[in-house]
Amino acid sequence: MTRASNDPLLQPYQLGPLTLRNRIMTTSHEPAYTEDGMPKDRYRLYHLxxxxxxxxxxxxxxxxxxxxDSPPAFGNVLVWKDEVVPWMKRLADDCHEAGAAVMIQITHLGRRTRWDKGDWLPVLGAGPAREPAHRAFPKVAEDWDIARVIHDYADAAERMKVAGLDGIEFECYGHFMDNFISPLTNAMPEGPYDGSSLDNRLRFAFEVLEACRKRVGPGFLMGMRYVADEAEPGGIPVEDGVEMARRFKASGLVDFVNIIKGRIHTDAALTEVIPVQGMRSAPHLDLAGRIRAEVGLPTFHAARIPDVATARHAVANGLxxxxxxTRAHIADPHIVRKLAEGREHEIRPCVGATYCLDRIYQGGMALCIHNPATGREETMPHDIAPAAEKKKIVIVGAGPAGLEAARVAAARGHAVTVFEVADRPGGQIRLTAQTKRRSEMIGIIDWRMEQCQAAGVEFRFNTWAEAADVLAEKPDVVIVATGGLPQLPELASGADRVVTAWDILSGDVRPGQNILLYDxxxxxxxLQAAEVLAASxxxxxxxxxxxxxxxxxMGMNLVPYMRALQFGxxxxxxxYRLNAVRPEGNQLxxxxxxxxxxxxxETRSFDQIVVNHGTAPNADLYFExxxxxxxxxxxxxxxLIAGQPQPDGKGPRGFRLYRIGDAVESRNTHAAIYDALRLVKDI
Structure with a gap:
């Protein structure tokens, strides 16, 4: 491993008047933890x-x-309100005390929102073209709109300076500002902001920069996170992207650039800007490196840089x-600390599931698929505290729920034994990871196994645990994490003629030729089963x-499925609902x-019918x-909800019993792991 003192990632960096303690940052992202548009305690503790x-x-x-007239589309902070200042000040003060610089990204969302949100004001654009993702047809900005929004930017910048932040970043991709810059969206009437020249298309951005710099003065950092290549015919070409950086530098108004490639107006386009699992890591790093080399402005970038090795390469090679x-720190907020302490191997990996962002774009809050403490810092720990009293804990099942329970229990110092009927851990995750595109999901299991083995957890694989086996261990606590088994939909007849999506994913059943997949x-x-079937x-x-x-x-994860299926x-x-299945010769x-x-x-003929109807709890042992x-x-x-220990019970034996994950009901990976953490952290 690279020695901490020589690691390029751990070297300080001077950004204007600001000394940054290393080369790793979390870029702007909206976890949607705001309350009434304010970054209150949940928001603050997440960043802290x-x-x-x-x-x-x-x-x-x-x-x-x-x-x-830029109402929040996904829990955005409202910096047009004066009341945001004390909330941002508390966040900034706490993060400064912890040694980190603090900035904020500000924007006018333009057409990337809806008219029926907030105050029901018209959506604003530099042309009438609708953004497909949010569906609104924008009003073309008038002169008084432009003047008003420029003033709003300056007010917001001043509020952030008063709050004690180190700087601001302007969002210039997919929002109002780059609506002017992109030839694909600038349809302004003839005049100073029309699309006839790069000068005109950049005019609004520079007027915003000038107004904000005048308001905040020197020493307060200002940067541009902008699209330097729209990667679409007729859009911003890379040559313009480089020229824009040159102009930002020459103006003296911009202290750094943060490079984006692509567009975000559709789910498909968004996944090219923010790639998900199965897609190439760091696909736009060379573009950022080119701009840094040719222009020389301090250059930031984030796009699927999930691991320390990739990050180290980017910095060591001057890109x-x-x-x-950012997503890596949603999975593990302590990456830098572990790196500095020589514990790089303990970093919880980002598996690229993008459960975090998909939830935001569906109107939810960001959650990591396998770190349930993220966004719940008020009640859930990232570091597990040792228990005052050591206990014997038996866990049945080595899927994500069982392994998380084992990890947390062992970290608390308990003696832990895990029974697993299969020859390897993983449960449904191992089934998911059978598909090459989703193979990174096995990182959820591998990381937990490494943690468990390092902590001395005893595993008994190839073991069907009976009640007697469990009781023979004389446990203080028993946790049943036996997961679920695929269940069939209610059919009037023919349920014995169908196979399940699990049968296809596991390879236990060969694909037919003409198939109904009922989901x-x-x-x-x-959809994973559909991919396997289509590939056959x-x-x-x-x-x-x-x-x-x-x-x-959700949207971003749907994209690779569609790319695999739509043109086959x-x-x-x-x-339409499947009601019954009848055999007809060698057909169904x-x-x-x-x-x-x-x-x-109506009736339709197939040679194979595959069903997906969730899981039924595998809970016989629990009820015994x-x-x-x-x-x-x-x-x-x-x-449980308050994050407090479970009370004592009054049964005849000296052990407590709990079940978690799909052994309770059909849910998802995050729910299973969250079950385990919030239960076991207090045992």
Whole structure:
């Protein structure tokens, strides 16, 4: 391993008047933890955890809204309100005390929001073209709109200076500012802001920069996170991107640039800007390096830089001055601390699932698929505290829930034994990772196994645990994490003729040629199975009774599935329900109906029918142990939600019993791991 004293990532960097303690930052992103547009305690503690973990700078917001007609599309901070100042000041003061610099990204969202949010004001654009992702048809900005928004930017910049931040970054990709810059979206009437020249297209951006610099004065950092190559015919070419950086530098108004490549107006485009698992790491690093080399402005960049090795390469080879590892720090806020302490091997990996961003774009809050403490810093620990009393804990099941329970219990100093019926750990994650594109998911399991083995957890694989086996260990606590088994939808007949998505993913059943894949769970398993089936050359019809297919697979994760399926022999049918299956010779007849027309049905012929209907709890062992346990299996939900220990029970035996994950009900990986952490952290 690179010695900490010589590691390029751990060298300080001088950015204007600011000395940054190393070369790693979290770039601007909106975790959507605001309350009424304010960055209150949840928001502050999230960033503080990363500051305490060692990053040189936390870049808050993605992006903070400067104007009332830029209503929040995904929990944005509202910097047009004076009341934001004390909240940002507290965040900045705490992060400064922890040794990190603090900036904020500000913007006018332009067409990347909706008119029916906030105060129901018209969406604003530099042309009438609709952004497909948010669907609004913008009003073309008038002169008084432009003057008003420039003033709003300056007000917001001043508020952030008063709050004690180190600087601001302007969002210039997919929002109002670059709506002017891009030839694809600038349809302003003839005049100073029209698309006839680069000078005109940049005019609004420079007027904003000038107004803000006049308001905040020298020494307060200002940067541009801008699209330097739209990678689309007719869009901003890379030559213009380099020229823009030259002009930013020559103006003296811009202290750094943060490089973006691509567009974000559709889910498909967004995944090129922010790649998900299965896509190439750091695909735009060379573009950032070119701009740094040709222009010489301090250069930042973040786009799927998930690991320390990639980050180190970017800095050591002079491609970047500061490297953004944002999703990586959502997975593990202590990357820098572990690196400096020689514990690089203990870093919890980002597996690229992008559960975090997908939730935001669906109107939720950012959560890491396998770090449930992220965003819950008020109640959930990133570091596990030792227990006052050491106990014997038996865990049944070595999927994500069981392994998290084992990891946390062992970190608390307990003696832990894990029974697992399979020859390897992983549960449903191992099934997921069978698909090459999602193979990174196994990192969720591998990291936990390494942590468990280092802590002395005893594993008994190839063992079907009976109640007697568990009781023979004389446990103080038993945790049943046996997961679920695929269940079948309710069919009038023919349930014995179908196979499950798990059968296809595991390879236990070979694909047919003409296949119905019936999915009423709407999660990844169906689309993964569809990928496998399509890759075999089969014709596949994906059918769902829902009004949209795969509703549990959110926008960015849907993109690679569509790229694999849309141009093959795959069709998608929504609002139809599989009611029955009948054998007809060597074919199967699907009897199909609809929730919208209950008195009508039709038949279709296939040679294979695959179903995806979630899982049923595999909980026989739990119910066998339940009457013998001290707490009779009961969970105090109030204590669980508050992050407090479970109370004592009154059963006949001296052990407490709990079940977690899919052994309770069909949910997802994050839910399973969160179950384990919030239960076991207090045992």
């Amino acid at each position: 955890a990363r500051a305490k973990g060692g990053v040189a700078m936390v870049m808050t917001a993605g992006s903070a809204s400067v104007s009332r 970047l001055d500061m490297v953004g590892m 009423d769970a709407g999660d990844h398993a169906a 050359g089969a014709s596949v019809e994906v059918m769902t009774p829902d009004r949209a297919f795969a509703p549990e697979v 022999k795959t069709r998608f049918t929504v609002t 007849t699907a009897v199909v109906g609809s929730d919208y027309l209950l008195d009508r049905s 142990l339940k009457p013998l346990s001290e707490n009779l299996g009961a969970v105090d939900y109030e204590a």
